[in-house]
Each structure stands twice: as C-alpha cells, then as structure tokens.
Amino acid sequence: MTSGTGAVQGGALQVKGEVVSLKPVGDYLHLTMTAPGVAERMRPGNFVALSVGGEQSAMLLRRAFSIYRAQASTRGGTVEIVFAEHGKGTRWMTRLAPKDTIDVVGPLGRPFALPKQPVACTLVGGGYGMAPMFSLAERLRARGCSVHMLIGAASESRLFGALEASRAASSVRITTEDGSMGHRGRVTDVLPDLIDKTGSDVVYACGPMPMLQAVSAVADEHGAHSQCAVEETMACGVGVCMTCVLPVRGDDGVIRMVRSCVEGPVFRGDRVLWDDVGTIPDGTLGAANRGARNERSDARDHGRSAP
Amino acid sequence: MTSGTGAVQGGALQVKGEVVSLKPVGDYLHLTMTAPGVAERMRPGNFVALSVGGEQSAMLLRRAFSIYRAQASTRGGTVEIVFAEHGKGTRWMTRLAPKDTIDVVGPLGRPFALPKQPVACTLVGGGYGMAPMFSLAERLRARGCSVHMLIGAASESRLFGALEASRAASSVRITTEDGSMGHRGRVTDVLPDLIDKTGSDVVYACGPMPMLQAVSAVADEHGAHSQCAVEETMACGVGVCMTCVLPVRGDDGVIRMVRSCVEGPVFRGDRVLWDDVGTIPDGTLGAANRGARNERSDARDHGRSAP
Amino acid sequence: MADLTTELAGVRLPNPVMTASGCAAAGQELGQFFDVTELGAIVTKSIMRFPRSGRPTPRMVETPSGMLNSIGLQGPGIDSFLARDLPWLVQRGARPFVSIAGSTVDEFVELTRRVVNSPGVSALEVNISCPNVENRGLVFACDPMQAARVIEAVRPHVPEGLPMFAKLTPDVTSIVDVARAVADAGADGATMINTLLGMAIDPDTLRPILGGVTGGLSGPAIRPVAVRAVYQVHAALPEFPVIGVGGIRTGADALEFVAAGATAVQVGTVIFNDPSAPMRVVRELDSELDRLGIASVEKARGCAHGGVGQ
Amino acid sequence: MADLTTELAGVRLPNPVMTASGCAAAGQELGQFFDVTELGAIVTKSIMRFPRSGRPTPRMVETPSGMLNSIGLQGPGIDSFLARDLPWLVQRGARPFVSIAGSTVDEFVELTRRVVNSPGVSALEVNISCPNVENRGLVFACDPMQAARVIEAVRPHVPEGLPMFAKLTPDVTSIVDVARAVADAGADGATMINTLLGMAIDPDTLRPILGGVTGGLSGPAIRPVAVRAVYQVHAALPEFPVIGVGGIRTGADALEFVAAGATAVQVGTVIFNDPSAPMRVVRELDSELDRLGIASVEKARGCAHGGVGQ
Numbered sequence A, B: 001m002t003s004g005t006g007a008v009q010g011g012a013l014q015v016k017g018e019v020v021s022l023k024p025v026g027d028y029l030h031l032t033m034t035a036p037g038v039a040e041r042m043r044p045g046n047f048v049a050l051s052v053g054g055e056q057s058a059m060l061l062r063r064a065f066s067i068y069r070a071q072a073s074t075r076g077g078t079v080e081i082v083f084a085e086h087g088k089g090t091r092w093m094t095r096l097a098p099k100d101t102i103d104v105v106g107p108l109g110r111p112f113a114l115p116k117q118p119v120a121c122t123l124v125g126g127g128y129g130m131a132p133m134f135s136l137a138e139r140l141r142a143r144g145c146s147v148h149m150l151i152g153a154a155s156e157s158r159l160f161g162a163l164e165a166s167r168a169a170s171s172v173r174i175t176t177e178d179g180s181m182g183h184r185g186r187v188t189d190v191l192p193d194l195i196d197k198t199g200s201d202v203v204y205a206c207g208p209m210p211m212l213q214a215v216s217a218v219a220d221e222h223g224a225h226s227q228c229a230v231e232e233t234m235a236c237g238v239g240v241c242m243t244c245v246l247p248v249r250g251d252d253g254v255i256r257m258v259r260s261c262v263e264g265p266v267f268r269g270d271r272v273l274w275d276d277v278g279t280i281p282d283g284t285l286g287a288a289n290r291g292a293r294n295e296r297s298d299a300r301d302h303g304r305s306a307p
Numbered sequence C, D: 001m002a003d004l005t006t007e008l009a010g011v012r013l014p015n016p017v018m019t020a021s022g023c024a025a026a027g028q029e030l031g032q033f034f035d036v037t038e039l040g041a042i043v044t045k046s047i048m049r050f051p052r053s054g055r056p057t058p059r060m061v062e063t064p065s066g067m068l069n070s071i072g073l074q075g076p077g078i079d080s081f082l083a084r085d086l087p088w089l090v091q092r093g094a095r096p097f098v099s100i101a102g103s104t105v106d107e108f109v110e111l112t113r114r115v116v117n118s119p120g121v122s123a124l125e126v127n128i129s130c131p132n133v134e135n136r137g138l139v140f141a142c143d144p145m146q147a148a149r150v151i152e153a154v155r156p157h158v159p160e161g162l163p164m165f166a167k168l169t170p171d172v173t174s175i176v177d178v179a180r181a182v183a184d185a186g187a188d189g190a191t192m193i194n195t196l197l198g199m200a201i202d203p204d205t206l207r208p209i210l211g212g213v214t215g216g217l218s219g220p221a222i223r224p225v226a227v228r229a230v231y232q233v234h235a236a237l238p239e240f241p242v243i244g245v246g247g248i249r250t251g252a253d254a255l256e257f258v259a260a261g262a263t264a265v266q267v268g269t270v271i272f273n274d275p276s277a278p279m280r281v282v283r284e285l286d287s288e289l290d291r292l293g294i295a296s297v298e299k300a301r302g303c304a305h306g307g308v309g310q
C-alpha cells in the first residue's frame, strides 16, 4: 500500500486509504478512513493531506486536516478528521461514501511539544480546532498532567467535542459568540481566569489565526507557555514548496520565514510574529527591503515576478 | 429544468438529467437517464452530448452518444444510450449510479432520412453503432418498410442488440471478425448479397469510419442509397466550433468542409469523400492550397497557427 | 439586482457579457439555449475576405481544464456572412460585434469597409492574432509595429460611433507594448486574450494530434494568464477599454476580469461545456455583485488596482 | 523493460526523469516517498547568493488544473545551501542538478564558481527566468541578448564534463530565439519551461490574492504550452539537448515531451499532488514504452517530428 521502496524510513507515508464512515457532527463532518501506517506514526498535532476530486480533478492541491483520532490496527489503522465544508475541495469531500478510496499523505508536521513535568495544561480549540485536542489530552494525562479544556465557536453548532471534552478533561469551559451555549463571547474572555485558577503552565491552542494570536498574548501575560497550531495555505504540505511560511523568531533571535508544514504547524506562541503574518517583517533573514508588503511587485514595472 | 427562457423554440435542449440505471451489456454499458423534453423531440439518428467528470472536472468537453431509445413520459421522458469505455470521460461514466445528475444536451444532429415509399431497408451497425438502429427500425416499419439488420463487431461481446434485432427486423445477419458468432468476417462480406436478396433500396449504417466507407461503396455498387452516421471528434456538438468537419460534396457539386454535428452526423454515403477525411481535398470551397495535409503548419516558421 | 449596464467605448450594452469569437459561430445555434438579444453582445467568428476551408482534422484536443483548437479560420467569407449570417442577429435586435481577420493589411481594410457598411453592426473586432502572409507568416499581434499598421489602416474606414477593438494574443514578451501600439494607432479598445500557442502529441502514434500540428490553448486553464494580461494593460492604460476573455466559466470569473480592469467580458470555450453559459454568467455576475453589496458592474471595474470599491 | 538510460549533454542518467526546481526543495523531504538516488536527477530549488526571505504570503492560489505561486525565490543563500543542503544528496549518491538564480550577471558568475567547486554536483541549471535588477527588473530570459549575456559570463567557469542548462521562460514572443541565443552563448542545453506569468483576484475582496500580485502558473494546465515550446526548439535546434518541464503528471505525459524532442523531463507541481510522482513517472514511462514496443527512451526522442520510430 505504501509507495516508495527504498524511501527514507520514518516520517510521512503516502497511502491509498478507504473511507470507513462520514458522519455529520453539528456543522462539521467526521471522516474516518483507513490509512495503514499513518495511524501508527501519528502524534497529537500532526495533520494529513488528502487529495480531492478524483482521478480527473481540476483541483491539483491536497487539503490539510488535523488528525482527530488515530487507531492502530493489524488490519491497517484508521485516521479520523473533522472538517468544515469550505470551498470546492471540502464540498467534494462531503460526498464521500464508505469504500471510496482516498489518497492520504501523513502524518505531517511537528506535533505539540509535551511538558516534561506533570503540570497543569489548558487546551483551547476554536471550532474544528478542537479536533487535535483529544489525542493531546490523552497523552498529557498519561504523563500525569491535569487537562482543562476551553472550547469556543461562533455558535453552538460550530462547537466541536463539547460532550467528549467532559470525559477527556478535568474541567471544561465553553464560549460562543452568539451565546447559544456557554459563555457569550470569545475564548480569550475566559482564558486569563482559567490559566490562573488551574495554574496552567502550558496553553495549547488550535483555531483561527486571530484566536491564536490572542491566546498567545494571554498566555504570555499570565506566565504560561503557549503551543499554537497554525493554519496557513499550503501547496505541498511536505516542505518542498515554500508557500506556507510565516515569520517566526528563532532561538538565536533571528526572524525567519519558516514553513508551517514541517517546522509547524505547531509553534511556540511567543515566537510567531502574529502581527506580521502575511508580510516579510523588517529584519527578517534575507529580507531585501523594508516593509515588503508595501512593495508588492507591480505588474506595470516588470514582466513577471520571480518564481 | 430546461435553460433559456426566450430561447428559440424547437431544436436542442439543455437539461439536468438523472441516472435511472446503468447496466452492462456485453462489453458495453447501457445508461438510462431522465432528460425531460429531449426524449419527446428525438428522432432516430440524433445524439446527446453529456458533460463528464462532475463539478470540478478537468474535462471540459461533452461526450457525444447516439440515442438508443427515447421514452416520452409525463414525469419527464428518459433517454438511453449504449457506450463503450474508451478514455477518461467514459471511464467516469462507468461509475455513474442511480440518482446521480447528469447534464444532457440534445437531441442533436440531423436524423436518418426516411424513405417516402415503403421500401426494403438494410440497417448495418458496427459495435455500439447498432444503438440508433432500433428506433430507426421502428419508424421504418411504421411506414411499411421491411427492415433487415446486419450486425457486426470484432467479437461476440462487442455485438450489440443481436437478440433485440430478431424482434425488430425481418431478417438478421451477424458477422464477427473472430468468428465467435455468426459469419467470420466483416459486414461488407455479407452486405452485397443481403442488399440483392432483400432488394433493399436504402442502407442505413452506423459504426467506425472504415466500415461506413465500405458500406457506402457496396451500397453504391448495388444501386442502393446509403445513410451513414459518422463519428468525428466534436468539441461543442451544437454547431458553433467547427472542429467536427469532414469533406462532403453538396447538391451543387461543390466540396465543403461541413460540420458533422449539425449537418450530420447522418450523411448520404455517396456525398462523403471518405478517402479524404482528415484532409482538405483539392477543390474544396475555400481551400487555400492543394493537399493541405502535407502543408501542416510548421512550428519552425511561425509563432502560432490561426485559431 | 445590480446595475449591469455597460458603456463600452461609446456603445451601451445591457450587460458586459459577450460570446467570444469562434465559440458562438454567428449566434444562431446558441439561440436554442438562450435569447441572444439579452446578452451584452454576440461576437461572431472571425470572418475573412473569401471562403476558407480551414485546417485538416483533427482540429481539437481536450487538455486539462482546457482544449487546443486548430480550426484555421474556416468560414464562408465576408459576402456570404453579410448576406446570410449577420441578418439573423440583426433582425432579432441582438448586438453583433463582427470579428474580421485578414492575411494582409489590405484585406483588413477591405473587410472593414464591407462590415461598416452593413446595417446593424454594433462594433468591429479586429482579430490581429493571425498570421501575416506579408511578413513570413508572423502573427500581426506578435509585433507592436505590425499590429499598429493594421489598426492605423482600418481606422479611417470606421465611422464615428462604431467602436473598433483589436484582439490581442498573449504569446508576446510584453502585451502592454502591443496594447499601447494599437491604442496609439486608434483602436477604441482591446480584446484580450486570444489563445496561447500549444500542442499535444498522440500517446499511441507519438505524432502531433492536430492536423495543424500546433493549436490554440483556451479554457479555464489559461484564465490566470488572461487576468494578468488585463490587469497589466489596465494598469498601464487605465483609460483604454479592455474586453477580458480567457477561461471564464462563472459570474465570479467574470467579476475577476472586471476587477482587473475589464469593461466587458467574453465567454468562449466554456460554451462547449455549457451552451447556456453566457446568460448564466450574466445572472451569476449579478448575484456576485449583490453578495458583495456593489451596486453596479461599473463600480467594480478596476477594483483590484486599489481604486473605487476598496 | 525498456532502456531508460539517458545521455544528457555528456552525463549518464539511469532514467530521464528529474524533479523540477522549486518543487523538491533540496531533495530531502521527498526521501520519505521514494529513493532519490533512483531518480534521473534531483534539481534543487534555485539558490541565490545571499539568504532571501521571498515574498509575502499568500504565495499560492489553486487554479483549474494548475496553480499560481509567488515564492520570490526564498532560500538560505549559497553558503548555507552548500554546507547543509547539498551534502545530503551527495552523500546518498543522488545526482544533484544545482539551480542558481541571480539578479545580476556577476551574481550568476559568483554562484557558478561556488557551485562548480562543490564536489558531487552533476549539472548546473541557470535559472535566467528571473528579474534582472540592472535592466529595469526585466527577466533575463525575456530577451535573447540578456539571456546570452548570463550564459556567456558563466560559461568559462563551468568545467568540462559538467553540463550547464539555461532555464527558459515561455513568456516571450519567440522561445526559439532565446534558445538559439543561449545555445550560441555556450549553454549545453535548455530546460523549458518555467511558469507562465499569471494572476488571480480574490472573489470576496476583489484584490489580487498573491502577496506578490502576479505569480507563476504551473501544472497540467500549461502542459500544451510546454510541449509546443520543446517541439519548436527541437525543430529549430535538433542537436541542442532540451529538458522538458511543465505539467507532467504521468509517464504518458513524459513520453509526450520525449516525442517532442526532450532528452530528459522534470516533474514539478504534480509533486504537490502526489509526492511519489517522480518515481511513478519513471515506472509509467517504462510501461508506456513497452506498450508501444519501443526499446528505449532514446528511440522515442523526437518521434513527433517524423524521425526514427515512425
């Protein structure tokens, strides 16, 4: 099933999976597929990249999804994801049926870093961003950490895993922007208090970029580390194309445009230059000039941009 | 269901059909779909053009298929076709399932011309080329014509409608190239004798180009008219693109490159310049120079060919 | 209901959507699928001076999200076109944009004279993306000077009030240079883009598939190239009307061209996929504008450059 | 089992299939999916003199059967590349084709000097499809003279036995003229094509999607343009080795390029769809040749022109 004899061991696999089930959960869909080998290697925070549209598809690029659950099995493990219908690729995915084949590449990306000590942890998920939090919770509990979950969404139907959370965590807080469930507002309304009360040392977060930025700031202010799983547009998902970069400050203090597919998707929140995502910040290694966002290549001046 | 309010009446429709059934018959597939309005307008020899690959398909062009049967109905008529898996579009079609929607344009093309008198007719079909012959036989019999069928294929599994033919025609002859059923050989081995014995005035034919050419020649020699349904590569199927042309001599004796989708697919066999299909024969109206096939534009000499 | 009316180099159109030349013949066949008078305009297949048989078949190859064609400008010639094809459109009240193609500058002039003297023509599209027999078969629009020569020559013969558009090829190092040349030579606007030169080889015979060896690539595959061309020309010549064409499939695609700076758009190859497409694009364009809360197509024009609407 | 071994401007390769520059980084990541030493060659991402941060995101847009990218040549610079990236390939025994990109002729020369002095390099690919800061940012390969200047300048620094290929852009009026210029200037062959200049506009904001506004179009959508370019150049310069690239997805696609005249081929964008694609293409090319009863890839080369094999 796996491609590439002689390929480097470890790392990601490309396998032909088979859809086991596709079930609605609130506004999302929960897809279970076989993906032999992928399940076995998965660590919380990893993602899979799925090809979409079938054999004669005009959609060339894979779609990335956080792994929700992975179950090893002698008959070939299964991988589960939770996804929202967004554009044309995920629309195609909503029509998958059991036994359909699906090409899976994974597990991809750096997983969440786990604390060495049995500390208290807060896990924050926005919408389908909760998906990777359950396997993370399991690992954390296995290390003796206490796990608190904070689940946010625009409305109740976009909350994912609220029920499961009560089994997975010592405490669960819920926020919705429209107040249809839990606290009316955003996760960051609740987070400061939660960090303090639980004495969390680490905050894990997955969700929209603005949420991650806010979570990272709150964690900072409250003396906690943060581990944020970002979502950048990715062409390859495996580290070869350089489309998925964002500005991150390294251990050496240098800002680099780093690939979120292999050096992420999980980053230390305090290392990401959140305000500068979508730009090349001043001082970035190799930045040709200041404020590159303002110096977009002008099609008037030259025939083409460098590839 | 039909598009285009204010569209010119009559002619072809574009409708969203629904797959009713897809069943194997020998090496072919028999597809039944609803196509409200199309069934009602269909005449033998017409074809439909189906879009393939679904919403995000990289395949832009429709595929053309002779209408096998059309059934009018108050709940929206059905149209049936018989097709061979050939390339990527028909491969996609082999996976259609009941209730799948399919965009249908039809009925298209000029139908078989029917004789004014109740004469004897021979209907020759090669492979799936038999598909349009059954509705034609019905019409002919309704006019008091006697109908004889000659069915040819490479082998038994590629014969279509041999059983049905015995109900539809006064006599049936079968040829296979490998001798797996009927006479070992080609339809044209049997045709001369058949025309003579049945006293056929008209030969109707549908099948591969070389077969049509041979049938047309035999008909000529034996004093019969021939009506041949050709199969040329078509981009639009509705007469707007000029891709589907072949050289045909008009009533005025002038050779023109005519569109097989609207001026065909049925042509008088004696009017088609069979030997010159794929070329612009000398003397064709508007031919710039002699033997155009030999003067293929040379990419060395100029930047582009005229569109 | 956004306001779709479009003022294009002096002609008023109910909406900015047209058929592309060569993808709608002379309009009649598409009348089965929609009312051709409702569309902004019908651009007819490029017509030549004399009847022309075109290239040998095969004339098309399907390619990923596109197709190649090598029709070779088959057509009945201007006399037959004016006598038999054009009247159908005119009688119905459709707005015909007549596309002409010549092998020499004189032929273009002669064609122009004939077309402008025919009643009911709304505009002239001068397809200079075809080979110039007087210049080693090089395509007129591949060279700014040759392109300008054609436009300059036909200009005096085009009456006031009848806009004349030059149809440009993207197969050039700088389409802006060609657009500038035809603008300076007196074109009222440019239609862009024509097809990209491409080819395909038969997987069984390993010989070129097309009878004409090379052919023109069209369809959604080339849309990004077309949008870029329109954007570049609008940036360089903001007052020069551009008709955008290349791979438009939906109203959103049409709006992409408008935002890039196009005053009108044409639907070509996608008609082969969906013969109702041109009017569908009109409806979808309308709902896209509504969705974005933009009152008129005019307000959206050139948005991508950071103008009004942003 | 057809004979896939390929003699490319003096280097012997086990098969004619490579990765395309910028679509395989420096090979290491793809090592997860296949054995990089089995592939004909690994062409590394174009490297520049100094570290380079590239363009702002978004850097890609999916388009019908293709994609746009505006990476802006992000990379670690030649020092880091030679110290950290290249050795991985060399140690394994892969055949690295090192792609270099400069903003000035001097930069190309300096890069060439550095690369040719590094052990284990199999060939040099000179990516001249990038803007020339000394000439109003015009792309070197858009002008035969500028293209030739780069190749002439690096030529003396490339030792015997190390082939040097010029990477050409299709965004020109005549790619044959550019190929001829680089051939005359001493290139051992040409890699074609680089991406086509394109752009896409956001349907919600109506602003350009890419941080770099315009980007390069690649993928199966552009294959017909690439095949045509290879065919034209092989027709004009039959002795000049061409590496064909642009939209190759299958072994049959690769064979199309070979039939058009390519000595080798590269797989680019399709890697993003299928990271195992390069070795799959090798296997499929083999079976296509078997199916057609052609004994070796060399026998198929140039077939489309009516040579051997036909």
Ligand SMILES: Cc1cc2nc3c(=O)[nH]c(=O)nc-3n(C[C@H](O)[C@H](O)[C@H](O)COP(=O)(O)OP(=O)(O)OC[C@H]3O[C@@H](n4cnc5c(N)ncnc54)[C@H](O)[C@@H]3O)c2cc1C
Residues within 6 Å of the ligand: A047, A061, A062, A063, A064, A065, A066, A067, A081, A082, A083, A084, A085, A086, A087, A088, A089, A090, A091, A128, A129, A131, A230, A231, A232, A233, A234, A235, A265, D062
């Ligand atoms: C590491 C990672 C993990 C993710 N996990 C999940 C998840 O668990 N559940 C879920 O529903 N979604 C997840 N996403 C987002 C998901 O990848 C996009 O919703 C999806 O790609 C949209 O595809 P589409 O064809 O429906 O949309 P289109 O807009 O048609 O996609 C066009 C192109 O843009 C890319 N794209 C569009 N939106 C996004 C986005 N938000 N992020 C990245 N690429 C995008 C697509 O991949 C595709 O290449 C994740 C993204 C990343 C990068």
Ligand SMILES: Cc1cc2nc3c(=O)[nH]c(=O)nc-3n(C[C@H](O)[C@H](O)[C@H](O)COP(=O)(O)OP(=O)(O)OC[C@H]3O[C@@H](n4cnc5c(N)ncnc54)[C@H](O)[C@@H]3O)c2cc1C
Residues within 6 Å of the ligand: B047, B061, B062, B063, B064, B065, B066, B067, B081, B082, B083, B084, B085, B086, B087, B088, B089, B090, B091, B128, B129, B131, B230, B231, B232, B233, B234, B235, B265, C062
């Ligand atoms: C008037 C007419 C009636 C037809 N009736 C039937 C029928 O009843 N049953 C049947 O099985 N087939 C019929 N065909 C042939 C059928 O259209 C092709 O087999 C089909 O288009 C192949 O599509 P593909 O995607 O499988 O092949 P591909 O090779 O992938 O097709 C690529 C392109 O080439 C065109 N093409 C390829 N082969 C043919 C061909 N033989 N004729 C026309 N276009 C072709 C396709 O339409 C498509 O645009 C008919 C064709 C015509 C023109």
Ligand SMILES: Cc1cc2nc3c(=O)[nH]c(=O)nc-3n(C[C@H](O)[C@H](O)[C@H](O)COP(=O)(O)O)c2cc1C
Residues within 6 Å of the ligand: B241, B307, C020, C021, C022, C023, C045, C046, C069, C071, C073, C099, C127, C167, C193, C194, C195, C216, C217, C218, C219, C220, C222, C245, C246, C247, C248, C266, C267, C268, C269, C270
């Ligand atoms: C079959 C076909 C024939 C064409 N004939 C012409 C023509 O006669 N004159 C012309 O200016 N353009 C012609 N074109 C080009 C189209 O008008 C249009 O510029 C191009 O196809 C890009 O648009 P599209 O992708 O929407 O088709 C033709 C295109 C096709 C596909």
Ligand SMILES: Cc1cc2nc3c(=O)[nH]c(=O)nc-3n(C[C@H](O)[C@H](O)[C@H](O)COP(=O)(O)O)c2cc1C
Residues within 6 Å of the ligand: A241, A307, D020, D021, D022, D023, D045, D046, D069, D071, D073, D099, D127, D167, D193, D194, D195, D216, D217, D218, D219, D220, D222, D245, D246, D247, D248, D266, D267, D268, D269, D270
């Ligand atoms: C993301 C991306 C990055 C690229 N970077 C480079 C590059 O650095 N140097 C180069 O010569 N070509 C680069 N290219 C162009 C490819 O090498 C190739 O020429 C082009 O994409 C066409 O091939 P394809 O359709 O197989 O991708 C890049 C292409 C893509 C898609």
Ligand code: FES
Residues within 6 Å of the ligand: A233, A234, A235, A236, A237, A238, A239, A240, A241, A242, A243, A244, A245, A259, A260, A261, A262
């Ligand atoms: S998505 Fe290609 S490098 Fe990250």
Ligand code: FES
Residues within 6 Å of the ligand: B233, B234, B235, B236, B237, B238, B239, B240, B241, B242, B243, B244, B245, B259, B260, B261, B262
């Ligand atoms: S297929 Fe388009 S004119 Fe016949």
